[in-house]
Amino acid sequence: VPRVGSLGEDALVAAVIAGFxxxxxxxxxxWLTVGPGDDAAVIDIAALSAGGSLVATTDTLxxxxxxxxxxxxxxxVGVKVAAQNFADIAAMGATPAVLLVSLAIPSSADSxxxxxxxxxxxxxxxxxxxxxxxxxxxxxxxxxxxxTALGVLAPGRSAVLRSGARPGxxxxxxxxxxxxxxxxxxxxxxxxxTDGRMRDLIAAxxxxxxxxxxxxxxxxxxxxxxxxxxxxxxxxxxxxxxxSGVVIDLDSAALAPPxxxxxxxxxLKEHDPAAWxxxxxxxxxxxxxxxxxxxxxxxxxxIGQVRDGKPAVLLDGRPWTSDPGWRHFNS
Amino acid sequence: VPRVGSLGEDALVAAVIAGFxxxxxxxxxxWLTVGPGDDAAVIDIAALSAGGSLVATTDTLxxxxxxxxxxxxxxxVGVKVAAQNFADIAAMGATPAVLLVSLAIPSSADSxxxxxxxxxxxxxxxxxxxxxxxxxxxxxxxxxxxxTALGVLAPGRSAVLRSGARPGxxxxxxxxxxxxxxxxxxxxxxxxxTDGRMRDLIAAxxxxxxxxxxxxxxxxxxxxxxxxxxxxxxxxxxxxxxxSGVVIDLDSAALAPPxxxxxxxxxLKEHDPAAWxxxxxxxxxxxxxxxxxxxxxxxxxxIGQVRDGKPAVLLDGRPWTSDPGWRHFNS
Numbered sequence: 001v002p003r004v005g006s007l008g009e010d011a012l013v014a015a016v017i018a019g020f021x022x023x024x025x026x027x028x029x030x031w032l033t034v035g036p037g038d039d040a041a042v043i044d045i046a047a048l049s050a051g052g053s054l055v056a057t058t059d060t061l062x063x064x065x066x067x068x069x070x071x072x073x074x075x076x077v078g079v080k081v082a083a084q085n086f087a088d089i090a091a092m093g094a095t096p097a098v099l100l101v102s103l104a105i106p107s108s109a110d111s112x113x114x115x116x117x118x119x120x121x122x123x124x125x126x127x128x129x130x131x132x133x134x135x136x137x138x139x140x141x142x143x144x145x146x147x148t149a150l151g152v153l154a155p156g157r158s159a160v161l162r163s164g165a166r167p168g169x170x171x172x173x174x175x176x177x178x179x180x181x182x183x184x185x186x187x188x189x190x191x192x193x194t195d196g197r198m199r200d201l202i203a204a205x206x207x208x209x210x211x212x213x214x215x216x217x218x219x220x221x222x223x224x225x226x227x228x229x230x231x232x233x234x235x236x237x238x239x240x241x242x243x244s245g246v247v248i249d250l251d252s253a254a255l256a257p258p259x260x261x262x263x264x265x266x267x268l269k270e271h272d273p274a275a276w277x278x279x280x281x282x283x284x285x286x287x288x289x290x291x292x293x294x295x296x297x298x299x300x301x302x303i304g305q306v307r308d309g310k311p312a313v314l315l316d317g318r319p320w321t322s323d324p325g326w327r328h329f330n331s
Numbered sequence: 332v333p334r335v336g337s338l339g340e341d342a343l344v345a346a347v348i349a350g351f352x353x354x355x356x357x358x359x360x361x362w363l364t365v366g367p368g369d370d371a372a373v374i375d376i377a378a379l380s381a382g383g384s385l386v387a388t389t390d391t392l393x394x395x396x397x398x399x400x401x402x403x404x405x406x407x408v409g410v411k412v413a414a415q416n417f418a419d420i421a422a423m424g425a426t427p428a429v430l431l432v433s434l435a436i437p438s439s440a441d442s443x444x445x446x447x448x449x450x451x452x453x454x455x456x457x458x459x460x461x462x463x464x465x466x467x468x469x470x471x472x473x474x475x476x477x478x479t480a481l482g483v484l485a486p487g488r489s490a491v492l493r494s495g496a497r498p499g500x501x502x503x504x505x506x507x508x509x510x511x512x513x514x515x516x517x518x519x520x521x522x523x524x525t526d527g528r529m530r531d532l533i534a535a536x537x538x539x540x541x542x543x544x545x546x547x548x549x550x551x552x553x554x555x556x557x558x559x560x561x562x563x564x565x566x567x568x569x570x571x572x573x574x575s576g577v578v579i580d581l582d583s584a585a586l587a588p589p590x591x592x593x594x595x596x597x598x599l600k601e602h603d604p605a606a607w608x609x610x611x612x613x614x615x616x617x618x619x620x621x622x623x624x625x626x627x628x629x630x631x632x633x634i635g636q637v638r639d640g641k642p643a644v645l646l647d648g649r650p651w652t653s654d655p656g657w658r659h660f661n662s
Binding site: 094153 | 371385387391393397420470493494557574
C-alpha cells in the first residue's frame with residue numbers, strides 16, 4: 001500500500017482531486033466555472049444565488065478528538081465533516097452548495113485514506129445537493145480535516161440567527177436527538193451485536209444525517225431563531241437563550257427517549273437515555289423558534305416554549321441537572 | 332496565564348470572536364450582513380460582487396511543518412495564513428474579500444495565542460482589503476490553522492487559470508523571489524545580527540507580502556496564465572507548463588540574485604542565492620504569462636518566455652539542476 005509520504009504533495013493532491021473529479025464530472029453544475037485543480041475555485045455566483053445572500057461557515061474534525069479511525073472509516077469521516085458544515089448552513093435557513101476541504105495528514109498514512117475520504121465527502125454532498133469545489137493537502141502528525149461550506153439563501157430572504165427568539169415562541173426540533181450519543185456509547189462499550197436498531201444508532205454516530213431541507217423551510221415559515229444541535233440540545237438551546245435574552249422551557253413529555261435509546265441504555269447499564277436526548281452532541285438536528293400563530297414546517301416537532309426571563313434553559317420549568325434522578329424529581 | 336483548556340471551547344471561541352469583532356466593528360463592510368458569532372457568516376454577495384464571479388480557496392498551516400513557534404509569533408502565523416490564501420485569490424485575477432479561519436490548538440496553549448493570531452489575521456486582511464467573517468476553534472495536539480478565502484472577479488472578467496499559457500507569451504513575475512527562503516536560512520542559522528537587510532529577509536519569511544493588486548491588474552491586462560509562487564519559481568512554473576502543455580524558458584540574467592541575497596549567502600556559506608531565487612518557496616509572488624503584443628502591468632518584470640514543446644521549465648534553454656556549479660555552466 002503506498003503511503004502518503006511516498007506520493008509527494010502534488011501526487012497526493014492529484015489523487016484527491018482525481019477522486020473528486022471522477023465523481024463530480026457528470027454532476028458539476030453550470031455555475032461551478034472552475035472546480036478543483038487550480039489556485040482557487042470559481043463560482044458564477046449570480047447564477048448560483050439568483051440575488052440571494054451567500055452563507056459561509058468552517059468546521060474542523062481532529063483525529064482522536066472528533067473521530068477515531070477504528071470506529072470511523074475515512075468515508076465516515078468525509079460524511080461527518082460535510083454534514084457538520086452543511087448543518088451550519090441549514091441552520092441559517094440556507095441551502096448548501098459548495099464544500100472546500102483542507103486535509104492535514106501524516107506522511108505515513110495509507111494513501112487510500114484520501115480516496116475513501118473523498119467518497120464520503122461526495123456522498124454527503126449529493127445528499128445535501130452540494131459539490132466539492134476545491135481542496136488542499138498538507139502534512140501533519142495527526143489527521144485534521146477542515147471543511148468550509150458555502151450556501152445560498154432564497155432571494156429576498158434573511159438568515160435565521162440565534163438572536164431572534166421572542167417570549168411566546170414555540171420551540172421545535174427537526175431531526176433526531178441523542179442517537180449519535182447512544183451510538184458513541186455502544187461503540188465505546190464494544191457492542192458487537194446484530195440488533196438492527198443498535199447498528200442504526202452506531203451508524204447515526206458514524207454518519208449524521210442532518211435534515212438539511214428543514215432549514216430553508218423554517219426560514220420560509222418565518223422562524224425567529226435557529227441553531228443546529230452540534231453540542232447537544234441543552235447546550236445549543238443555551239446559545240439561543242444567551243443571544244436572544246430569553247428563557248427556553250423544554251417539555252420533558254416531548255423529549256421522552258424513543259424505544260431504541262431505552263434499549264441501548266438497558267444493554268449498556270449506567271447510561272441515562274434521557275441524558276442522551278438532552279445533552280448528546282453531533283446529531284445536527286435543527287432547533288428553531290416559531291411564532292405560535294403561524295404554521296410550522298411538518299419536519300419540526302414542538303418540544304417547548306420561549307419565555308421572558310434571565311437567559312436559561314429549563315426542563316418543565318426547572319433547571320436540569322445530570323443527576324440521573326431528575327426524571328423521578330420531575331415526574 | 333490562562334490556558335486554552337481552562338477556558339472551554341465556548342469561552343475560547345468568544346475570546347477569538349471578541350478579538351475579531353473589536354477590530355472589525357468600525358470597518359465591517361455593508362455587504363457583511365452577519366459576521367463571526369452565529370452558525371455561519373452571511374454575505375450580501377450581489378452587493379459585494381456586482382455580478383462578478385466568486386473565487387474560493389483553502390490552505391492550511393501546520394505547526395512544525397509550516398511554522399515554528401520560536402521563529403514566528405502568533406501574529407506572524409496569522410499574517411501568513413491570510414497571505415497564502417489571499418495570494419491564491421490574487422493568482423486567479425481576483426480581489427480578496429473574506430477570510431474564514433479554523434484553529435485547532437492544544438488545550439495547554441496560552442490563550443493569548445488566539446488573540447495574537449487574530450491580530451495578525453486582521454493586519455493582513457487590512458493590507459488585502461478583506462475581513463475575517465467567521466471561525467471555528469477545536470482542540471488538537473498540535474496547532475493547525477486553516478484559512479478559507481473568498482474573493483471576487485471584476486464583473487465580466489474570467490479567472491486567469493494555470494492552463495492558458497501559449498507559445499510566444501512573455502513570462503513575468505510581480506513580487507520578490509527567494510527572500511523567504513533566505514530569511515528561513517538565516518533563522519535556521521540562528522542569525523542574531525543587526526544588519527537591516529538581513530532582518531528584512533527574516534521578516535519576509537515571517538510575514539510574506541504578496542502583491543495582491545497585481546493579480547487583478549494582470550487579469551485586466553489579459554494574462555493568459557497565472558499562479559502564485561508558494562512552492563518556488565521552478566516548481567510553480569512547472570505547474571503552468573503541465574496545465575498549459577508548454578515549455579517555460581527562464582532567463583538567468585533576469586533572475587540574478589539581488590545584493591541582499593548575495594550578502595546572506597556570504598554570511599551563511601554553502602548556500603546558493605540563485606537557488607533561493609529559483610526554488611525558494613513562500614514568497615507568494617505572482618507568476619504570469621502575457622501576450623507580448625500587449626502592455627503588461629508595471630508590477631510584472633519579464634523573466635522568460637513560453638515555448639512550444641514537451642512541458643518543462645528550462646533556464647537559458649537547459650534544464651536546471653541544483654548543482655551549485657550551474658551558474659558557471661550557464662555563464
